[in-house]
Amino acid sequence: MTARLVLVGCGHMGHAMLTGWINAGRIAANEIVVVEPNDDLRDRAATLGCAVASDADGLPADISPEIVVIAVKPQVIREVLADYARFGDGAATFVSIAAGSSVATFEGLLGEDTPVIRCMPNIPAAIGKGMMVVFANDRVSEKARDFVAGLLSASGEVASIGDEKLMDAVTAVSGSGPGYVFHFIEALTAAARTAGLPAETAARLAVQTVYGAAVMAAESGEEPGALRQQVTSYKGTTAAALDVLMGEERLTRLLTEAVEAARKRSIELGS
Structure with a gap:
């Protein structure tokens, strides 16, 4: 069987990446075999045009994926x-x-000559706005690096690191980071409701404010600190709020603790 890629697991992240690859034309659906034990998830992959199997035993004996x-x-x-x-x-x-x-x-279970690329994506990959960070061992060919980078770029930004130990920090920042932002939106929505805004209006304001600020930070070319200063008038409303968030570095300390907790958990998962 001719198949260029085998995808093992097609849950939220696997399906998000798979959809991105196909929609961006990085690889054709008929070049992919998806292995997924869950019937519904497997059927979802099949509707994209991929061949599917419920387990590794279901793969053709002659399959030789890149x-x-x-x-x-x-x-x-x-x-x-x-x-x-x-x-x-x-x-x-x-x-x-x-x-x-x-x-x-991977090397211990598959052989020391196995080319391995570690990738930490995040959930915005589902809408093509993800952050993917990769580390590759020295057995990965340039051709494979380029092909994988092309696949990943369909889902958002791609960066690489040369020290595998940093992957735990990457996991804690960009991998888990969307969860922090979603909770910030939840908290800002709750605060808006406490301030008297109707629930629907509170939610809309919170989401659009975070979205707009993130796009501006990404596209303005200015440092976030400079942008913060631009919207902070002397003794104004933003300054009053930032006195709470930045006083004694409250938010920075809280996020530092959160990232460290996630980094330690990433280390535990790998042990």
């Missing part, structure tokens, strides 16, 4: 990888989006 993408939870990574050993030791390049799962884990 890329195997592992998009499963880190808690089951060892169990899952064992089923794909035939693609190890250089037969295919493995791409992992499992938080905390080290390159050494």
